[in-house]
Amino acid sequence: MELKIQNIRKEFDRFPALHDVSLDIRSGELIALLGPSGSGKTTLLRLIAGLDFPTAGSILFGDEDASHKSVQERNVGFVFQHYALFRHMTVAENIGFGLKVRPSGSRPSRADIRRRALELLDLVQLTGLENRYPSQLSGGQRQRVALARALAIEPRVLLLDEPFGALDAQVRRDLRRWLREIHEATGHTTVFVTHDQEEALELADRVVVMSQGLIEQVGSADDVYDRPVSPFVYGFIGDSSSLPVRVENGLVWLDDRSIGLEARDVRDGPATLYFRPHDIELLDGCGGCMAGTVVASRRVAGTRRVELQIGGGHQRVEIELPVEHPATGRSRVAFRPRRFKVFAEPVEPTARAGYRTRPEQVPEPSVLPGEIDLLLANRL
Amino acid sequence: MSDATFDVSHADAGSARSAVTEPFYVRALLIGLVVILLGLFLVVPLAAVFAQALALGLGAALATFADPDALAAIGLTLLVAAIAVPCNLVFGIAAAWAIAKFRFPGRAFLVTLIDLPFSVSPVVAGLVYVLLLGPFTPIGAWLLQDYGIRVIFAVPGVVLATVFVTFPFIARELIPLMQDQGTGDEEAALSLGASGWQTFRHVTLPNVKWALLYGVLLCNARAMGEFGAVAVISGKLRGETVTMPLQIELYYQEFRALAQVSAFSLAAVLASLALVTLAIKTWLEWRYSDQLAATRAGH
Amino acid sequence: MRFRQPSIIPGFGLTFSFTIFYLSLIVIIPIVGLFIKTFELEWSDFKRIVTGARFLAALKLSFGASLLAALFNVVVGVVIAWVLVRYRFFARRLLDAIIDLPFALPTAVAGIALTSLYVPEGWFGKLLTPLGVTVAYTPLGIWIALVFIGLPFVVRAVQPVLEDLSVDVEEAAATLGASRRTTIARVVLPAMLPAILTGFSMAFARAVGEYGSVIFIAGNIPRKTEILPLLIVFRLEEREYAAAAAIAAVMLTVSFVILLAINLIQAWSNRRFGNV
Numbered sequence: 001m002e003l004k005i006q007n008i009r010k011e012f013d014r015f016p017a018l019h020d021v022s023l024d025i026r027s028g029e030l031i032a033l034l035g036p037s038g039s040g041k042t043t044l045l046r047l048i049a050g051l052d053f054p055t056a057g058s059i060l061f062g063d064e065d066a067s068h069k070s071v072q073e074r075n076v077g078f079v080f081q082h083y084a085l086f087r088h089m090t091v092a093e094n095i096g097f098g099l100k101v102r103p104s105g106s107r108p109s110r111a112d113i114r115r116r117a118l119e120l121l122d123l124v125q126l127t128g129l130e131n132r133y134p135s136q137l138s139g140g141q142r143q144r145v146a147l148a149r150a151l152a153i154e155p156r157v158l159l160l161d162e163p164f165g166a167l168d169a170q171v172r173r174d175l176r177r178w179l180r181e182i183h184e185a186t187g188h189t190t191v192f193v194t195h196d197q198e199e200a201l202e203l204a205d206r207v208v209v210m211s212q213g214l215i216e217q218v219g220s221a222d223d224v225y226d227r228p229v230s231p232f233v234y235g236f237i238g239d240s241s242s243l244p245v246r247v248e249n250g251l252v253w254l255d256d257r258s259i260g261l262e263a264r265d266v267r268d269g270p271a272t273l274y275f276r277p278h279d280i281e282l283l284d285g286c287g288g289c290m291a292g293t294v295v296a297s298r299r300v301a302g303t304r305r306v307e308l309q310i311g312g313g314h315q316r317v318e319i320e321l322p323v324e325h326p327a328t329g330r331s332r333v334a335f336r337p338r339r340f341k342v343f344a345e346p347v348e349p350t351a352r353a354g355y356r357t358r359p360e361q362v363p364e365p366s367v368l369p370g371e372i373d374l375l376l377a378n379r380l
Numbered sequence: 381m382s383d384a385t386f387d388v389s390h391a392d393a394g395s396a397r398s399a400v401t402e403p404f405y406v407r408a409l410l411i412g413l414v415v416i417l418l419g420l421f422l423v424v425p426l427a428a429v430f431a432q433a434l435a436l437g438l439g440a441a442l443a444t445f446a447d448p449d450a451l452a453a454i455g456l457t458l459l460v461a462a463i464a465v466p467c468n469l470v471f472g473i474a475a476a477w478a479i480a481k482f483r484f485p486g487r488a489f490l491v492t493l494i495d496l497p498f499s500v501s502p503v504v505a506g507l508v509y510v511l512l513l514g515p516f517t518p519i520g521a522w523l524l525q526d527y528g529i530r531v532i533f534a535v536p537g538v539v540l541a542t543v544f545v546t547f548p549f550i551a552r553e554l555i556p557l558m559q560d561q562g563t564g565d566e567e568a569a570l571s572l573g574a575s576g577w578q579t580f581r582h583v584t585l586p587n588v589k590w591a592l593l594y595g596v597l598l599c600n601a602r603a604m605g606e607f608g609a610v611a612v613i614s615g616k617l618r619g620e621t622v623t624m625p626l627q628i629e630l631y632y633q634e635f636r637a638l639a640q641v642s643a644f645s646l647a648a649v650l651a652s653l654a655l656v657t658l659a660i661k662t663w664l665e666w667r668y669s670d671q672l673a674a675t676r677a678g679h
Numbered sequence: 680m681r682f683r684q685p686s687i688i689p690g691f692g693l694t695f696s697f698t699i700f701y702l703s704l705i706v707i708i709p710i711v712g713l714f715i716k717t718f719e720l721e722w723s724d725f726k727r728i729v730t731g732a733r734f735l736a737a738l739k740l741s742f743g744a745s746l747l748a749a750l751f752n753v754v755v756g757v758v759i760a761w762v763l764v765r766y767r768f769f770a771r772r773l774l775d776a777i778i779d780l781p782f783a784l785p786t787a788v789a790g791i792a793l794t795s796l797y798v799p800e801g802w803f804g805k806l807l808t809p810l811g812v813t814v815a816y817t818p819l820g821i822w823i824a825l826v827f828i829g830l831p832f833v834v835r836a837v838q839p840v841l842e843d844l845s846v847d848v849e850e851a852a853a854t855l856g857a858s859r860r861t862t863i864a865r866v867v868l869p870a871m872l873p874a875i876l877t878g879f880s881m882a883f884a885r886a887v888g889e890y891g892s893v894i895f896i897a898g899n900i901p902r903k904t905e906i907l908p909l910l911i912v913f914r915l916e917e918r919e920y921a922a923a924a925a926i927a928a929v930m931l932t933v934s935f936v937i938l939l940a941i942n943l944i945q946a947w948s949n950r951r952f953g954n955v
Binding site for chain 3: 400401402407410411413414415417418421422423424425426428429432470471474475477478479481482483484485488490492493494495496497498499500501502503504507508509510511512514516540543544547563566567570575576579580598601604605606607608611612624625626628629632643644647650651654655657658659661662666
Binding site: 049050051070071072075076077078080082084085086087088089097098101102133135146149150152153 | 845847848850851852853854855856857858861865866869870872951952
């Protein structure tokens, strides 16, 4: 079942939670809505489910406009962050609930309902727990029951709202893997909401990065990681360091020196340089590069993270150094980012009033070192 | 939920066309029904008290308070409350301290025992004291002969019965709250060198002061309004062992219109007290709901 | 084996012994005294008392009216709690506050107020008499008084449970295809059942023992509108202390049983439903 979200706008008491959001979801794909708190991702999910109604815009299930259908009619499977299991019912009764409340015309027999519930229990690997009550289950088990319950109604779309948010880290990792397996086994179109980028990048076929009610970028995990199209995406996905710089005649200047980087299609003027702390090469001298003084250093797993004070403006950036590097406090380190992006400062102040980027606009893939970004000057 | 700002609370569910609320006409119907029910069952009787008190005009109502019987009743009610409430206050705090800050076997049973007066008929409450301390019983006879103290059919009995009926109120407010608050604060104070009393005064008491106030209010309202237990134990001796509720009954049983007015005038005073108690309670719950046990489990 | 678990908090000895002392004086000894007095009766006398026509009539009346009043309060109380918790409307806070009126109002005041309303000349009596309905001095009047005093119990028992019931459970039911009515019937009400039972038990217990609110409107006609507590008072006035004690013992036992039932319900529901 493919899903089309067209120009959705949602306001709560005149506060805009979603501005003009459009998205095409392919049938059978596992897509993540990723973003920080307040980005509108859960709101969008609930609009798809029918738990809320948009202020403007429409949602299509296949070819059918579902925007005015009630949640009961949409036949979506929804999994809540805190499971929302029915406390007074056993696991089997929970799973069978969606089938039990069907109108008598389409309701399966009690034996059939029970059989299906047990089948689903097997699918979610909780065989034998059918007569337990939710209070007797662990968090991970409850979430799996919640998923089985949602699957029981054979939903057109499966929606998950931060499904693993309330669980321990280890359980979260296990369930992530398991969700992927289930998805591959059942093939439902699945949309899930998360603020955990590791989860989104690991699980999803495509990731929708959202911020403040707008879609920043839609693409595969590689796309959003290697080819972010906006400062927000660059900063949100993976580690990043940034520096305010100036672009003059296609060259990047820091303070009064060119740092040897080209930004050919970036407008002249103030800009921000983004790079990944580990994606740098160290240099001995510095003719045209960046150099800074070490002000802080800490050991992180197999590398060392070092904070450098750069330039006259006392800017600080983080870079990664090999553990054996002799850098100590106050020593100078010179480096150049291997891969980087330069985004020009917007001309007008960033009032998130309207339409941002068109969601499918992904820059031409190119993996040459020293890649220069394509500025999107229409970023307002 | 994520996006915490957009948590769909039940309040919002009503304003938007949401999946978890009833259609408007159903809501309007139910609200109307509730308003009518509460109006008929609760508000109208309350209004009737004041209306009947003023049936012969304000002057007649106020004349009640010139009657020596009424004044004696008011005086006794105040006296009884002035004794019962502080006693129960001390008990409530002691019991709450013992139960909430320590663990020992039989704790649950103790709590049940404290809840007992709530499930006992007030008449039975009065009866048990008559059977124990009446002038014909060993203890009662001993007190009367050796000390000249009459308990039953005298003021001490009235106080005793009132204490029985009202002692749970303060304890029940404090116990769940203090249990919830745990012993962390007290342990911190002790580790800093405070004595037990200092800890209690400066740490425990401030933590429970609103619940305490609420318990005292309830205790007081009940102490002044207790009828059944006092009716049994007092002997209804006019001017001596008659509290306000008993005086209301005495007035009510006379058929003179003026006596009826007096009954309702006294009743109006007590009803006003009840309203003040409710008002303070509402205000307390509004401001300090996290510190009140009453807002947790139902009382 | 220590009596209590060790703790650095002082004051246990003092508070515990005072509590026990107070409770013994005020509660334990008197109630034990009551049962001792009851045992003074010969078994045959006891049987005679508890099978006497007047006693049985009062028993049926007290328990019957209390049961019906408590049931009515369950229905009404659930609706009121629902409206107060789920809806936002103009006078909501005011209504919420007034629910506690029967709790705070002295029973005698309630008694004369209700009587004045329902006697033939009263505001309600005037409307009902032409319809052939008599309230004052009939079991119906007793029932109304018992509804009055029991109203807050169910509401206040159910309210916190409703407030705690998170919306997402109802949303879950909706996503699974349940209509609003089905959701309420199959998901919300069952979750409230323990609270409803608790409220019902408390309202029932209170109603059985109620005195002040009832005796004014009841008329107190023996075997017709005489409630059990009033029978105790009569026996007392007749100085038949043992008989009074016997009746009181029966009532006390019932109170204990109800108290026990409430505790069991709460323990069971905590075990079964826990905190999910």
